[in-house]
Amino acid sequence: METLIPTINRLQEVFLTVGAEIIQLPQIVVVGSQSSGKSSVLESLVGRDFLPRGSGIVTRRPLVLQLINIAPLQERVKTENGNGIKQNSPNSYPGVTAEEWGTFLHCKNQIFTDFQQIRREIETETERSSGENKGISPEPIYLKIFSPKVLNLTLVDLPGITKVPVGDQPEDIEAQVQEMILSFISNPNSLILAVSPANSDLATSDALKLAREVDPDGRRTLLVVSKLDLMDAGTDALEVLLGRVIPVRLGIIGVVNRSQHDINTQKSLEDCTRDEHAFLQRHYPSLASRAGSRYLAKTLSRLLMHHIRDCLPELKTRVTVLSSQYQARLNSYGQPVEDHSATLLQIVTKFASDYCNTIEGTARYIQTSELCGGARICYIFHETFGRTLQSIDPLGGLTELDILTAIRNATGPRPALFVPEVSFELLAKRQIKRLEEPSLRCVELVHEELQRIIQHCSSFSTQAEALDGGKRWKNDKVAEEKAPPAGFGSPSKGQAINLLDTAVPVSRKLSSREQRDCEVIQRLINCYFLIVRKSIQDSVPKTVMHFLVNFVKEHLQSELVGQLYKQTLLQDLLIESQDTAQQRTEVAQMLEALKKANNIISEIRETHLW
Template sequence: MTFLGDQPQDIEVQIRELILKHISNPNSIILAVTAANTDMATSEALKVAREVDPDGRRTLAVVTKLDLMDAGTDAMDALLGRVIPVKLGLIGVVNRSQLDINNKKSVSDAIRDEHAFLQKKYPSLANRNGTKYLSRTLNRLLMHHIRDCLPELKTRINVLAAQYQSLLSSYGQPVEDQNATLLQLITKFAAEYCHTIEGTAKYIETAELCGGARICYIFHETFGRTLESVDPLGGLNTIDILTAIRNATGPRPSLFVPEVSFELLVKKQVKRLEEPSLRCVELVHEEMQRIIQHCSNYSTQELLRFPKLHDAIVEVVTSLLRKRLPITNEMVHNLVAIELAYINTKHPDFADACGVMNNNIEESRRNRMRELPAAVPRDKPPGAGTQGDQEGTGNWRGMLKKGDEGAPGSGPASPHKGLAVNLLDVPVPVARKLSSREQRDCEVIERLIKSYFLIVRKNIQDSVPKAVMHFLVNHVKDSLQSELVGQLYKSSLLNDLLTESEDMAQRRKEAADMLEALQKASQVIAEIRETHLW
């Protein structure tokens, strides 16, 4: 930096920046000083004031050196506000000259001489000008300005004070009784964790579902909709069902649909409920883990004082959840296994469904019996065949000409021209059209599977949430505090767990100092409001 004499080269820039820094504050009052013996219209002070206060609402102009104006001139127009447009007014003053200062002229004498000059030169304006009037005006403007700003200022101070009080409370006082402090923190964390699950936490999350609300959503929305989306007949086609029926009949043709085929197929479908049930357990476990972070962030901020204690609590809760997960999974697995262990065809709901279907089947059988005589060849001796022989096992036989027994897939021949051959050992053609008996048998099995599957699905939808609540949620909630106390409340761990972070003492002191300053500011504001404003 280059200096001119004893001043830096950019002294003008520095002065201008310093002035703008202060007068740019919208709460400041600008005092623009201009000499009376210069052109006021081009005053540098007024020019800078107009940059930040173009309307002149917070500018007070002061005209100095009234006694140094050229002979035959005066500042009447300026003092009457005709030259300088400012809202707070314009006041003229007479300062001490350098000779007066050298001669040690007192301020009181200078004010007396100033008043005499104003009475002589500007008698009609003498009471509204001068140093005393300027002092009173500035005090009045300042006090009124402070009074106008007091409500907002008071509110801001109160808000800040409350924030720093809360911050200071979260920092807490230096630990004196380690045992009591540790037990208190553990108890509070356990209580907040349980309250978050029960929906009674002090800090309620508004951005997303949390705790017990999310667990409820998992049970009745996520898990419920997933189960409802499982098709009772998903993964099964008609050929699968027909093959199961055939395999269940053994070497003998069957007059009725085998019950074993129904059990085999329905178990396969019920098994599909296990995966979404285990996924439900996993989602609840993840939410139980998220609650730890929620409590740390919102409910027990004083744990931030002791990072090692916070980490230890997180580890204990995580470990507890980790231990309960396989137990809960095993229970849910057993719920599905129980359903697979015994297919209760005597279930009231299932019996009702079977009754309706049996009536339909009986009606169809009677219809076939009425049509049977027309289908028996006249040359067939009495007793040579039965209805089962005529129907086969659901029309699972064909008529082959003599010598064509090994040619499966040939079309049916006339009964009196061929021999009846059982085709159970022939693979089911995938593309061939099913006979009416086969179609009817498959439909019966499908209806039975769907009816029983819906019963089991309803049971699983009800029992899985109950199992998760009992073996995971409630168990963790009930045993959390005892687990924390058992793992952490040990004399050998006290010093380590209750070690504050390095900067905690410094932040506590800064918060206390700021709170004290805000309290003093509030007292000053209260005193100002009671001060008489003239």
């Protein structure tokens, strides 16, 4: 059990540089109003004067105070002389000849044996962060005190609750202080040490009011009633100390603070402790054994050890879960680019492979919500394009009058014995031209799908060239099909003139021969249109696959390498954003801290918890 508090202290140090807010460590948070006696209570626990004093807000930054019990100097000297105790044991401090001393996190490797110097360092470090205008700062100061007179204990001293701004303090200083206090005591793993003077009404205690906001049942609140000796004559705090006025689960302990006269005359804390014990024996004999600074120190140490023991399983689980999460985040950032050439080649190769796999349907992750890649291209060919062609009427938009006019214009001044081939050719071209737009749209839809796959690479010339090739073939194919094959009356060169521009005669009833000629042309156009439509429906998908899809698959990687694999571009293409680099560093640091924390927690054996 005794090793639990030092273990938490080590965990605090591990998380200092990476932000301990993600790990809510067990700790004791000291809360009280200005002049409530907080400083005197803390100094009595240490047995030394070391905290700044004065008017107004003196504590303007959180002070994380770690008390570490060590062996007396004489025993430590024996340790260093090799009397069976390891050098790295808690009782071994090579090179330190003082009985007790302090160290600050911001002053690494500097030992303070003069506690007045510790006080000045706290004041200096406070002004460095908070300024000289009595403002506050949430940045903690970390102080360790090594002494044979203290019990293992970790406390967080916070600024005193204030009501009125002093000097250059901001008008909302009260709200700032309360917000800072709440940020610490809201931690469900923190114990709240509420300090309230006995000569004030506890029902209006600011410390208890804030404690109740986050701990309404008082399960993690310990009340310290300070300044018992300053109560009016004829009154006492017995009812309060017995818990009959303010119920607090962890208990209520009364203490006697040093007076200002004691401070001015530099009365030792040992003498003050003896006087406190004598006062309690005289005025509270039934509670003397459960009151006073020494009892408070023992109670706090015991409470903190048991609290750490209760929090340890959840803390270990939290560290394990966070380790897994931060490892996943670190993996997602990848490794920093060192060899630009090799990295770019790997990226291009993987991209080209993933792109082709998406078309082939062999991608690692297959979507289930919508068609994509090759499946969508197949749908365009057989559903979208096929249905559109089938919906086109071979004779749509072609009237009998149009046919008769074409026949007459192709006949000239003399009546023809047979239907002129030129009229059939002109009308067939006109109808077949209607297949051009769906064919173009098919090419465009496939191209859009290829762009959707490639997304940010849609501007590469590979696709642009392939699209142009597909469109050129399609135009040539449709133009070729406009000319009727042998047997349908192919015109000689120079005969393909637009005879439909001739004025149309006034509508009238067709003769039997004219009706028969129109029907012949209609049957020929219908048969020829169906043949051409079937040819287009079969050949367009094949050609799009050859000139567009397969072309992109075969040339994508080489095109990317040719366009990007240039020495002048490598540095710019693979430069990493400063934010990403910083996030990777922060995540790596946090992961390292979590691993250290996990090792520290793992050192605690179950047998040590009871």
